[in-house]
Amino acid sequence: MNAAREVAPYAGPDGRTAEELHELADGLGIAVWTPEPGPPAGRWKRIVRAARESPRGKLPPRYATDTWHVPFQPRLEAALRPGMRILDVGAGARPMVAPADRPAGVTYVGFDVDGEELRKAPPGSYDEMVVGDLTIREPALVGRFDLVLSWLTMEHVKPVPDALRNLRSYLAEDGRFLGYLAGGRSMHAVLNRIVPHRLAKPIMQRLWGRVPDTVFRAHYDHCWYDALREVTDDAWSTAEVIPLFTGGWYLQWSPLLRAPYLAYEEWAVTGDRRNLAPYYLIDAVT
Numbered sequence: 001m002n003a004a005r006e007v008a009p010y011a012g013p014d015g016r017t018a019e020e021l022h023e024l025a026d027g028l029g030i031a032v033w034t035p036e037p038g039p040p041a042g043r044w045k046r047i048v049r050a051a052r053e054s055p056r057g058k059l060p061p062r063y064a065t066d067t068w069h070v071p072f073q074p075r076l077e078a079a080l081r082p083g084m085r086i087l088d089v090g091a092g093a094r095p096m097v098a099p100a101d102r103p104a105g106v107t108y109v110g111f112d113v114d115g116e117e118l119r120k121a122p123p124g125s126y127d128e129m130v131v132g133d134l135t136i137r138e139p140a141l142v143g144r145f146d147l148v149l150s151w152l153t154m155e156h157v158k159p160v161p162d163a164l165r166n167l168r169s170y171l172a173e174d175g176r177f178l179g180y181l182a183g184g185r186s187m188h189a190v191l192n193r194i195v196p197h198r199l200a201k202p203i204m205q206r207l208w209g210r211v212p213d214t215v216f217r218a219h220y221d222h223c224w225y226d227a228l229r230e231v232t233d234d235a236w237s238t239a240e241v242i243p244l245f246t247g248g249w250y251l252q253w254s255p256l257l258r259a260p261y262l263a264y265e266e267w268a269v270t271g272d273r274r275n276l277a278p279y280y281l282i283d284a285v286t
C-alpha cells in the first residue's frame with residue numbers, strides 16, 4: 001500500500017481539544033481562540049467572533065491546524081523512504097526537503113524554469129538540477145520518480161492542467177504527488193492581479209519583509225477548488241484537494257485591518273465556499 005494512505009485524513013481543528021489547539025498555535029508563534037464549551041456556535045456568531053478576536057491578537061482555531069507545514073509535513077514525512085527518487089518542481093533556491101532530513105540513498109532532483117534560482121540553493125541541495133518549463137513534457141523524466149513535490153509553485157505556472165499531467169507522467173507506478181499552492185480567488189490573489197508586478201515587489205518587501213528576488217509573477221491558472229478537482233480527477237487515480245483558509249497571515253502587521261478580513265474568511269469557511277480558499281493542498285497518487 002502506498003504510504004499516502006497511511007496518513008490520518010484531514011480534519012482541521014475539529015475533534016481537537018482546546019489544549020491541543022493552543023499547543024499547536026504556540027509552536028507556530030501565534031494565538032488562537034477556541035470554541036466555547038457546549039453546542040457549536042452558529043455561523044454569524046463565529047463570523048462576529050473572528051472579527052472581535054483579531055484586535056486581541058487571536059486567530060480562528062483552524063490557523064493552529066491548517067497553517068503552512070502543519071497539514072503538509074506529516075504527509076511528507078509519511079511519504080519519505082530510503083532510496084526513493086524525489087522530484088522537487090519549482091524548487092528554486094530552497095529544496096522542500098533539506099539534505100539533512102532525507103532518508104539514506106534518496107536521489108533528489110531540483111526542477112525549475114530558472115537555472116539561476118536552482119544555483120542559489122545551498123551546496124548539496126540537489127543531486128541533479130533540471131532547467132525546464134513544467135508545462136512542457138521532459139521525456140527524460142518520464143516514469144523516473146516515486147515522489148513529486150511542489151511548494152508554492154503551481155500559481156506561477158500556466159496552463160496548470162498541462163503541468164499536472166506532465167508531473168503525473170514523471171511518476172513511477174504507485175508514485176505520489178504532494179503540492180501546496182496559493183488560491184486564485186483569495187483576497188491577496190485578487191490584489192496581486194490588480195497591483196503591477198514592479199509595485200508588488202517593494203510592497204511585499206515593506207509589509208512582509210520579502211526579499212524582492214523571491215517575489216515571482218503569479219498567474220493562478222486553475223488555482224481554485226472546482227478547477228483543481230476537475231484536473232486532478234482527470235490526471236490521477238486518487239487525489240485529495242484540501243482548501244486551507246489561512247489568508248490572515250498576510251495581515252499579521254495590522255490586527256485591526258485583519259478583523260474584517262477574518263470575518264469575511266469565516267463567512268467563506270462556514271458557507272463551504274471552497275473556491276475562495278487562499279491555499280490548497282493536493283495529495284495525489286498515480
Ligand SMILES: C[S@@+](CC[C@H](N)C(=O)[O-])C[C@H]1O[C@@H](n2cnc3c(N)ncnc32)[C@H](O)[C@@H]1O
Pocket residue numbers: 089090091092093094111112113114117132133134135150151152153156157158214216
Ligand atoms: C515562489 S517560488 C517557490 C520556490 C521554492 N519552492 C520555495 O518554496 O522557496 C516559485 C518557483 O517556481 C518557478 N517556476 C515558475 N514558473 C515555472 C514553470 N513554468 N516551470 C518550472 N518552474 C517554474 C520559479 O522560477 C520559482 O523558482
